[in-house]
Amino acid sequence: MNAHTLLCRASLIASAMVSLTAMPALAQDAPADADTAADEGAPIVVIARRIEEKITDVPIAITALAQAQLEKQGANTLAGIQGAVPNLNVVQGRGSSSSANLFIRGIGQPDALQTFDPAVGIYVDGVYFSRIQGALLNLFDVQRVEVLRGPQGTLYGKNTIGGALNVVAKKPDYDTLKGEAAFTYGDYNETTAKGYISAPLVPGSVALSLAGIYDNRDGIVTDPLTGKKYNDRNNAVGRGILRAKASDSVELVLSADYTKQRNDLTLGYATAPLIGFDYNATFTAATPFVIGAAEPYGPYDYKASTSFGPGKGQQLDHWGVSGTINIDLNDSVQLSSITAYRRLLSKNYVDIDATQAQLGDVFVDVRQHQFSQEVQLKLTADKLKGVLGAYYLNEHINSHQEAYANSYLRYVGTPLNFIRTIDDEQDTKSYAAFGQLTYALTDQLSLTAGLRYTHETKEYFRTTTATTSLGATPIIVSTFTFPNSLPAPYNTVQSVSFDAWTPMASLSYKPTENTLFYVSASRGFKSGGFNGRANSLGDLTQSVGGSNVLVTTFKPENVWTYEAGFKGTFADGRVSVAADVFRSDYKDFQARVGGGNTGLTGGSFPVLNAGKLRIQGIEFEGMVRPWSGMTLTASMGYLDAKYLEFNDGRRAPAFSCNPTGTKIVCQPAFAPPITFRAGAEQRFPIGDSASLALGGDIRFVDKHWLSVDNRPGLFEDGYAVGNVYAQVDFDKFYLRGMVKNVSDALYKTDGQEFSSVGNIQTVYFGDPRTWQVTVGVKF
Template sequence: MKHLAWAMLAATTALHPVAALAQDQQPAPVVGTAPETAPAATQDDGAANDIIVTANRREQTVLSVPIAISAVGGAALATKGIVNSANLSDAVPNLQVSSPYGNTQPNFSLRGISVANEYNSNQASPIGVYIDDVYMASRSSHGMGLFDLDRVEVLRGPQGTLFGRNTTGGAINFITRGPSLNGNEGYAEVGYGNYNSWTAQGAIETTMVEDQLGLRIAGNYVRSDGLFENVYPGGRDPNRQNTLQGRATLRINPGSGPLDIKIKIYGGRDHGTQAAIHGLLSARSGLDFFQVNENRIGLNRTDAYGISANIRYELSPNLSFTSITSRDGGSQYIQQAADGSPFDILDVWWQSKFGQFSEEARFNYSAKGLNLVGGVFYGWDRVVTDNDFGIGSVFGPGASGGFFQHYRQERRSYAVFAQGDYEIAPRLTLTLGARYTWDRLQYRDGYAFLYAGYVDTVKTPLATTVPCAGQPGTCAYNPDATFATNGRNNALTGRASLSYQFDNGPLIYASYNRGYRSGAFNGGSYTSSSGINFVDPERVNAYEIGTKGRFIDNALTLSAAGFYYDYSKQQLQDLRPGPVGILVNAPKSEVYGAEVESNLRLGRALTINAAVGYLHAKYKELILQGANLAGNDLPFAPRWTVQGGVDLKLFDTGSSKLVFSPNVVYFSRQFFTPLNETNAPGSAQQNAELQQRAYAKVNATAAWTIGRFTIKGFVNNLLDRKTYVYGLDLRGAGFPYPFLTPAAPRTFGGAVRVAF
């Protein structure tokens, strides 16, 4: 426990900013402040501007929840230039977002817990992602553009009670804006930036029957040229954007009575080009960092759609019932040139279709000194995968081949849960919660074969590799042979915490949480059915102490937390010759650290916001590729993360105002693989290449509001820093190079918005 005490000390001393002042008669819409829909408050009424969050499945202000939570209002997302889920790390401490596929399938890492080096589409994220309290099972649906949101809630630490499913590291809940049932309003915005980037978004809300019936429709469009230049003659540029999304929410509150129904439908697509890749070193000769020389830049096509119904019925002033039903689906088709060269060395076409259904029914009870929530959950999801791995000249000069892989995975999850908050003494609250989960998994219709040809040419099957118990290529081709297996596990998770709310003062708390991530099949085995294994679930025992509150006459909002994790059986890939990845469990890891977030007001003209995260995340036991990795850092776990910014009101005449909002984000060194700088015995790979050294990025926005009109300008990555977000070394599997995914260059532009 000495690590927990040390972490808390760091949390309370790492950041102690000075007072700041309100902007436009209310705190700036940053972490822990009001959503843009909240009414304006007086300068001294800062407490009224806390974001209302639902982390405990009931409405509370963010400063009254004894959980490490970052709540970012819709206006703050625009202020910080956060336009998609992959940008969230610019606003939340100890959060990393990375992916070899760009924005298409982001990998979230909270306090060092992530999918690590597992990139297959059948794997669940250990950071549960929710949209309006609906769990999104497929990682392909996580790369959404952020538009017309009320807020984003990022819950750090295991959420094994009220969220439950696959939330080992935490949960991210995107809360969209819905009808208020009061009047008509909306907005429209159009923007243009470098790389011929066009953006448009808007929303319109109408109230058909006051306080009873309303509809809100919102949309989002982004299109741009590639953010990287491809010097290959006639080749596509990577990181091209082409996004279109829409959403409609109908709210019905018959007779303004106890029944409140929200029905939401949405659909969207992202049809850009693949992320840039730095691969074969000889192909990078003479190239700038933001250039590639690639003959097969592929297309990324992701589609998602769904419908949900949130029904709430107030049975009495103390008791309510909520049902959330959702049906979602979509597809992903990613053509990825994985060699970063003008040669056909490795090209992968990842294709999957996904669907899911979920139902959560719960009761909320509230009385003096007691709050209870309990219910049941059922979730079903399916992914059908067809992957094509093209390997150039695998059989000799000019004789290309590869592997084709198909399987269908289905998961069913059942759970019962309950949590209660009881005031055992004035302002002293005890929280106890538990959740029991049953997970059942099926792997069906699995087959794979070795072929002659290439990914976009006629393929001639040569040998069945799945099912095949022997060496790749030793089993005769059998088009009727399939492989199937099952997996199952149960888990008891829960929460216990004690919190104390000082009279008109801060909240302090101490908690224990147990988290769980279901066992999983290895979706990366296509050379032998012996590699299609089912690994154990992840588990984490988390201890946390924290404080949050307002100080200096409400001018300073501060939250701090220190934590210690006993983390076991992280699921990750062991890359082996074949080439194939084998899913394994990392026996033991240790994670501890601290976070501080603050918002400081200085009169009506200046607001300062800052956040600092410290993280120590290391493996205690792990062997990959024959190398002992005990003591290595977990991937995507920088020791330090720092975010800071100001909102400076240059003038305010009442009918016109100009606000300038620069910010800086800093990340210390992080590794992209559990091997860190350890080289596997007998391999030519140099794992020290697979890391990103410490860096800082500067962003800025400016907004000039004149009545109903706002003119905005922005710049992201002002200094044009050259950084990587992902890396993988394939030399351990027989390929002669690693590949690295670079982050975007400097982007800038402007937009005009009108509210009506």
């Protein structure tokens, strides 16, 4: 599809959506938070470019979700914004209740393991979260969530090749005592209690806010063999923010947060037959046998089994502290410093095969900490504004893993015990200098240019031991250590460095105060690294030109994105529209694939720089308030994603995206062609001080693959999910009832592809229909 066709489709879709007057509750110019919700014409102010701007002045494809919107969408965590933003796919991390793998425009993290970097950066008050573990944040005290689509490399930390998600927490008020509390009860014994209070300690100069939430729900998945429930919630989260003015020109913000999660297992469902191998007496041949059937309990009905016993659940302790200093050097120049430290402790049992067989059963103990420092010089003059800065990140992560597979192997018909232990650690140091400036050429025409230089070094060590035993007698013991077990000269290469220049430029035109046209071009970069699943030389062996070669690292991923867009508000803020068309050309696209025979019974886990990927599409958001109390909203994303080159690199793959070397047969995963949301709310006055709001929305996600190499069972056929709510607001109190997934739609959200071991192909499903009632107070 050429650019002319895309522009035509953008125009047609925008016109059609406006004529239908069904437009997004994403409120391009809706109130920024609950405090201003009564003022329906107030514009949203965002910090997408690190300085405060009206969202209609920002030449970026961006969606801002205020707290009131998040609550009415039932978004307790980041998973709740699924379907609410064009071309955003929120994937709950593959057997983990606390991981968030975000895909924007079809680009995300190729593997959930901690050695692979996210493609979408998550930031909380400017602090970057390095890992998807612990990133499924509770949204209990946020002012808004900003979702920036496309590369954001000139202003944001690292690896924002797909986009950035910016969470802005509520800041305490210097002069006014404020607070709110709410209690929710719902289906599956859901009990959620949350509270927030902001108090001036020294009026006008020092203020403190405290917020907390306890979120508990019984499991929605039942093991028919034991009756035990899984896929539950048990979370406690707290945050404190101290804000102080040292003088009229100096402000200090200190923040501390802590998340504790104690859940049972998160189970998926097997979509392919599980296969084991029976060795002959001399270990020279092995015969496959069936361990378990696909869909062991028939079509999915929230039933699954596990071999893990009681006490084998999931634990997360995640905390951090940060300090931000803002110094006004003069009326137009501000110096900001953001210093942060974060600590992540995660102990998860994961039953990857999701059956009573012991095949893909693992324990993963992750310990991570990071220190980051960012300095920004912000300029807001009459004709020139922007940011210059420097960024530093120092991260250490280590893990201990155990894999149990006693159902996988037999010796002349007798089951063998199998355990693999893995210990690895990675150190990452990232340095960057960046700048982005906007110059007003005229009152209506502005030029923005930015540049970032990133230098990153990673050092990795890994040792793994696999033991196969008959009873207490070891039969086969194998050990592999990276890099020591590699042949020379690879055995001394333990660190690797990457650097990149990532420029951007945009031209924006404002024919009126409330409308904006823009075009932009930007380059994105995502770091390379080491294969965190390398258990043997086979995992690092790829076929290049017909010869097997060692590939011990994977290279960075790069993209050029070109975008054109329009934003506007009309009729005193009662109508808003935003649309964009884009094209992204990826080079050295990173992919973790399965298959490739490296022995009698196993496969390999290579990480490939697969080649070239082209993604282009259209995005639209709009809102209209046709009469008093009524808000109609909608958003839509169209995505055309295609591999232009896929260099498979596997030996004798069972599945290949390029089996003949001349024809690519795969489509990119997590890239639904259409995402759509439409919503409506009607508010009725009740007397002088109360009101009733009736609302709901429907979200559609098109068919898409859940694995890189397109396994048949790892495919979502497309789904629509509807939510409805009713809320009564009094002077200070409110009562809300909500039903999520009204039609009880059954839909897949993620897939686990470990076909190299036992043909494991597991899918995960979204929640069934649930209801909840909330009572709250605000003052």
